[in-house]
Amino acid sequence: MKLRVDNVSKRFLTDTGEEVEALRGVSIEVEEGEFICILGPSGCGKTTLLRIIAGLEQPTEGWVLVDDDPVDGPTPRLGMIFQDYSLYPWRRVIDNISFGLELAGVEKADRTATAHKYLELVGLGEFGDAFPYELSGGMRQRVAVARALAIDPAVVLMDEPFGALDAQTRNAMQRELLEIWTKTRKTVLFVTHSVDEAVFLADRIVVLTTRPGRIREVVKVPEPRPRDRTCVGCADLRRYVLGLIDDGKQGQ
Amino acid sequence: MRETVQKRRRYQRVARGLRWAVMPVLFLIAWEIAAIVINNQFVLPSLESVAAVLATPFASILGTGSLVENALVSLERVLIGFAVGAALAIPLGVAMGRWPRVDELMDPLVQIFRPIPPLAWVPLALAWFRIGLTSMVFIIALGSFFPVLLNTLDGVRSVKRTWIEAAMTLGATERQVLTKVILPGALPTIWTGMRVGFGIAWMCVVAAEMMPGTNSGLGYLILYSYNFSQVQVIIAGMIMIGIIGLGIDIALRWIEERRFRWRELER
Numbered sequence: 001m002k003l004r005v006d007n008v009s010k011r012f013l014t015d016t017g018e019e020v021e022a023l024r025g026v027s028i029e030v031e032e033g034e035f036i037c038i039l040g041p042s043g044c045g046k047t048t049l050l051r052i053i054a055g056l057e058q059p060t061e062g063w064v065l066v067d068d069d070p071v072d073g074p075t076p077r078l079g080m081i082f083q084d085y086s087l088y089p090w091r092r093v094i095d096n097i098s099f100g101l102e103l104a105g106v107e108k109a110d111r112t113a114t115a116h117k118y119l120e121l122v123g124l125g126e127f128g129d130a131f132p133y134e135l136s137g138g139m140r141q142r143v144a145v146a147r148a149l150a151i152d153p154a155v156v157l158m159d160e161p162f163g164a165l166d167a168q169t170r171n172a173m174q175r176e177l178l179e180i181w182t183k184t185r186k187t188v189l190f191v192t193h194s195v196d197e198a199v200f201l202a203d204r205i206v207v208l209t210t211r212p213g214r215i216r217e218v219v220k221v222p223e224p225r226p227r228d229r230t231c232v233g234c235a236d237l238r239r240y241v242l243g244l245i246d247d248g249k250q251g252q
Numbered sequence: 253m254r255e256t257v258q259k260r261r262r263y264q265r266v267a268r269g270l271r272w273a274v275m276p277v278l279f280l281i282a283w284e285i286a287a288i289v290i291n292n293q294f295v296l297p298s299l300e301s302v303a304a305v306l307a308t309p310f311a312s313i314l315g316t317g318s319l320v321e322n323a324l325v326s327l328e329r330v331l332i333g334f335a336v337g338a339a340l341a342i343p344l345g346v347a348m349g350r351w352p353r354v355d356e357l358m359d360p361l362v363q364i365f366r367p368i369p370p371l372a373w374v375p376l377a378l379a380w381f382r383i384g385l386t387s388m389v390f391i392i393a394l395g396s397f398f399p400v401l402l403n404t405l406d407g408v409r410s411v412k413r414t415w416i417e418a419a420m421t422l423g424a425t426e427r428q429v430l431t432k433v434i435l436p437g438a439l440p441t442i443w444t445g446m447r448v449g450f451g452i453a454w455m456c457v458v459a460a461e462m463m464p465g466t467n468s469g470l471g472y473l474i475l476y477s478y479n480f481s482q483v484q485v486i487i488a489g490m491i492m493i494g495i496i497g498l499g500i501d502i503a504l505r506w507i508e509e510r511r512f513r514w515r516e517l518e519r
Contacts, residue, residue, distance in 0.1 A: 056417055076423035086414035089514035090436050100422035103432070133517040151422060 001067055001077075001154040003030040003053070003187060008062035009212075010048055021212035022048045026062070028206055028215070030155075035181060035188045037202035039195065041245060045213030046191045047159055053189065054080045054157050066154065076100065079153035083160045085140040087132040093143050094119065094128035100151035118146035121180060138169040145180065155187045162197070171229075174200055178225065195241050199234050200227055207244045216244050297484035305488035313485055316476055317468065319492055326469040327496070329385065330457040333392025334450055340393070341400035341449075342442060348401075349408025350434060362401065370395035370456050374463060383465030388457065395456035396449035403445025407438030440512035447504045454497045 005028040011021045022045040030036055040046045051057045053064050055074040064071040071078070087096050094115050095102075101111035119128055122142040132140055141161055148156055162170045174197060181188060192198055198205045199221060207216040219241055223233045280299060287298040309319040316322070348355040370391050377387040411434050419433045461471025470493050477485035 054421055056420070074417070074420035074423075076421070078421065080418065080421040082414045082418060084412075084414055086412065086418040088415060088433070088436070089518040090439075090512075099419070099432075103419070103422055103424050103428050131514060131517075133514060147418075147422070 001032050001187065002065075003155055003189075004028070004063075004065040004068075005030075005049075005053060006063045006065060008049070008052060008059040008064065010045065010052060010057070011060045023052075023059075024212040024214050026208075026213065026215055028218075030187055030189065032187055033185045035178075035201060035203045036190065037198035037205045038189060038191045038208065039198045039205050039241065039245075040193065040208030040213060041210055042193055044208045044210050046193075046208055049208075049213065050080075050157050050159050050189060050191045054078050056080070076104070076151050077154045079148035079151065079156045081141070081144050081148050081156065081158045081161045083163050085132070085137075085144045087140055087143055087147070089132050091132075092128065093124065093130050093132065093135070096132065096143055097146045097150050099147060104151065115146070115150055118150045121149070121183065122146045123176065136169075137165050138173055141165070141173065142176070145177070149180075149184060149186070153186070155189065158188065158190045160191055160193070163192075170197075175226075177201070182225075195238050195245070196229070199223075199237050199241065200229055205241060207241060216247070219244070294481045294483055297487065301484040302487045302491070305484050306491060309492075313473065314476065314480055314482065316473060319470075319473070319488065322468060322470050322473045322489075323492055323496060326457050326461065326471065329388050329460075329469065330392055330450075330453050332385075333389040333457065334396045334453040336389060337393035337396035337449060337453065338400050338446060341397045341445075342404050345401045345404025345442075346408055346430065346434065346438070349405045349438070350430065355405075362398075366398050370452070371459050374460070378463065383463065387463065388460040388466075391460045392453045392456045396446075396453040399448040399452060400442070400445040403448070404438065404442045407441025407445075408434055410441065411437040440508070440515040443504070443508050443512060447501060447508065450500060450504065451497065454493075454500065458493055 005026055008023055008026045009021070010023040011019055013019055026049060028036070038046045038049060048057065052059050053071070055064075055071045055078065058072075066075075066077060074080075088099065091099065094112060097118055098106075098111040098115035101114060106114075116125075116128065119125055122145055124139060124142055124146070127135065127139065127143075132143065135143065144161070162173050165173060178201065190198075190201060202221050205219040205221060207219060208214065209216045219237070221237060223231065223237070227234060283296070284299050287296045290296050293301065305313070305319070310321075312318050317325075344358065348358055373391055373394055374387075377390045381387040381390060415433050415437055416429055419429050424432065457469065458471035460466075461469035462475045466472045470489050474486045474489040474493075477483075477489065
């Protein structure tokens with residue numbers, strides 16, 4: 001599986017009739033099993049880019065290609081995890097996780113068994129019968145991760161998934177996500193505005209400029225995992241990436 | 253320590269119960285005094301005479317059947333009318349909430365017809381369907397239609413966008429989005445609409461039963477009793493109407509609180 005973002009631009013009209021250019025000529029090639037972070041200041045169009053990749057929005061120009069097939073709408077090959085978790089409050093945790101399988105017509109016994117496997121994977125084995133509102137923010141996001149993984153997508157798209165969590169939970173979730181990623185070897189595209197998060201997680205960081213979002217630079221993270229947030233290499237990289245973002249702002 | 257806390261709790265509960273009962277009891281006393289002062293059972297019968305009617309709910313009244321029989325007739329009518337109203341309102345509300353084009357198309361009609369009270373349709377109902385069940389079902393269905401429609405619309409619109417998008421990225425078809433995300437997501441609000449709609453339907457049935465040519469139902473019973481100056485039966489019938497309406501509302505609310513707890517708990 002190969003994901004290619006090919007020269008994607010996005011313009012849209014605001015309510016007042018002004019044309020806004022959100023993205024201009026963005027191209028990314030993602031290798032199978034790679035962990036990519038898309039990083040940029042708020043309003044740079046990084047969420048729009050992710051939504052275009054997910055097929056939830058159409059690019060004005062350019063293509064998103066999965067194995068050379070253009071993406072023209074949402075597809076179970078591209079899983080998406082939202083910042084607000086987006087769990088169904090009327091479904092128990094286990095039924096949230098098995099939802100995608102239910103949509104695909106998988107038998108109840110089979111889909112519950114699969115859902116349990118992913119529930120274990122995200123460390124919530126005992127919470128299958130709970131309702132989402134009984135869980136903390138971090139636990140809810142783990143359920144959302146399990147739900148996205150349960151249908152075995154080729155790529156997992158994550159839109160600032162830990163943005164609403166407190167700092168400690170956030171760090172813990174980052175470590176757990178890497179563990180899950182190591183086990184499942186999914187390709188991940190992870191949108192964030194946190195340089196720290198990107199440097200801790202990514203194989204490569206795609207740094208976007210402010211609006212219209214263009215690629216400022218694609219930065220490779222050579223540090224081996226598990227990474228120490230305080231190591232010298234990480235600190236240097238953070239300084240460098242921060243510099244890129246500041247340059248991008250001054251360039252406006 | 254604990255004992256005193258428990259005692260205080262019990263005391264508070266009793267006090268609350270007493271406060272609740274103050275006005276109803278005062279009302280009944282005022283009624284009884286007024287009845288004694290007026291001393292005319294054709295204007296205001298005494299408490300005892302109304303209670304006597306209510307105490308024998310299975311006794312036939314003036315040859316038109318008992319309170320319970322007539323109540324069941326009314327309930328049957330209201331159920332049919334309400335079912336018709338809701339069966340039309342829910343699909344239309346979902347369609348209007350989901351597809352802006354349908355909303356654009358239907359909204360003017362809804363706006364024009366909504367302010368017309370269901371009872372203003374009575375003469376037309378009689379002209380179209382003659383006297384009988386069809387006319388009553390028509391009126392009741394109209395009465396329950398709008399609250400159910402507007403709440404369904406509201407519920408569908410309040411379904412979170414990311415709930416729908418998450419389903420789409422999990423491979424949902426439009427049909428699955430409707431049945432597995434939008435309907436369950438909107439159901440608490442739809443249920444509220446049904447509760448309100450049922451209340452209005454209940455008011456409509458009583459009024460519809462006062463249409464000429466009707467010969468059963470609580471509405472008919474109280475109007476018929478007026479013709480015979482049986483004011484105690486009128487009041488007993490009214491109490492019956494109130495109790496049934498309240499009972500249904502409490503039952504629906506009870507289900508609402510159990511089934512749709514997530515609406516309040518979901519931040």
